[in-house]
Amino acid sequence: MKKIALDMDGVLADEFGQFSQFYEKEKGIRITIEEARGKRLSEAFPGAANYIQSPGFFRTAPVITGSREVVEKLYRAYDLFIVSAAVEYPHSLTEKLEWLKEHFPFIAWQKIVFCGSKNIIGADIMIDDNFKNLDPFAGQTILFNQPHNHFADAGRHHRVTHWHEIESLLL
Ligand SMILES: [Mg+2]
Numbered sequence: 743m744k745k746i747a748l749d750m751d752g753v754l755a756d757e758f759g760q761f762s763q764f765y766e767k768e769k770g771i772r773i774t775i776e777e778a779r780g781k782r783l784s785e786a787f788p789g790a791a792n793y794i795q796s797p798g799f800f801r802t803a804p805v806i807t808g809s810r811e812v813v814e815k816l817y818r819a820y821d822l823f824i825v826s827a828a829v830e831y832p833h834s835l836t837e838k839l840e841w842l843k844e845h846f847p848f849i850a851w852q853k854i855v856f857c858g859s860k861n862i863i864g865a866d867i868m869i870d871d872n873f874k875n876l877d878p879f880a881g882q883t884i885l886f887n888q889p890h891n892h893f894a895d896a897g898r899h900h901r902v903t904h905w906h907e908i909e910s911l912l913l
Contacts, residue, residue, distance in 0.1 A: 745865035746816060746912075747825040747855075747879075750838060752871035753886045754813070754824075754846070755803040758783070763804075764793045778889035786889065800837035805845050808905030814848055815913055823865065824849060827875070829858040869908065873899075884908060 751757040758778065765787045766772050778786035793799055816822050824842065828834045835856055842849055857863070860875045869884045870876050871891060876883040876899050885891060885899040902908055 743821045744867060746820045746822045747860070747863050747865040747868045747870075748813070748816075748822060749868075749870040749872075749875065749886070750824060750826040750828075750842075751803075752888045752890075753869055754806055754809045755800070755841065756806050757803065758786075758889055760799060760803040761787050761790060761793060764796070764799070765790050775889050779892040780889070782890050794831060794834070797833065798837070800831075800834045801841055803841065806905065808909075810845060812905040812909045812913075813846060815909065817848060819913060820867075822849075823853050823855050825855045825857065825860060825863055825865075825868075827858060827860055828856040867912070884911070 748754070758775070761783055762773055768790075773786055784791050787793075813822070824846075826838060828838055838856070839851075839854070842854065855863070860868075860870075861878055863879070865879075865881060867882045867884065868876060868879045869886060871886040871888040873885075873891065873894065876885060883899040885896050885901045887901055887903040900911065902911070
């Protein structure tokens with residue numbers, strides 16, 4: 743059974759959507775996906791870097807459309823692991839565990855890997871929205887489209903914009 747290393751933020755959890763909601767609540771300005779394309783989150787939402795430190799940021803993040811249905815199928819067909827570089831933000835560890843338990847209850851705790859760097863991860867397939875994780879990975883790589891990576895050349899990575907594409911690709 744092939745191993746999949748599956749990212750959370752920007753792939754399962756709608757990090758952009760969460761920034762957008764927090765930003766609108768605080769500043770009364772709605773930043774659209776179109777406006778944010780090609781920008782890092784810190785550029786798209788100036789002065790909002792501290793949001794990820796606020797309690798509840800990770801716990802209440804919206805789920806990316808289609809992810810739950812497809813991940814449930816992948817979970818049966820592959821040796822699937824959630825791999826999140828979460829250690830940088832210690833409070834996120836508990837919030838992410840609770841978030842997974844709520845939205846992806848079929849994922850066993852043994853299949854959840856919280857780490858500092860993904861360079862240690864060995865698997866056959868990696869699904870992620872960040873080049874820093876995909877570039878050093880030796881196996882098959884799937885780049886999940888997000889505003890921050892929208893204009894970047896995907897290179898050897900297979901870019902997908904919706905979970906249905908992952909379903910067609912891997913199932
Ligand atoms: Mg990510």
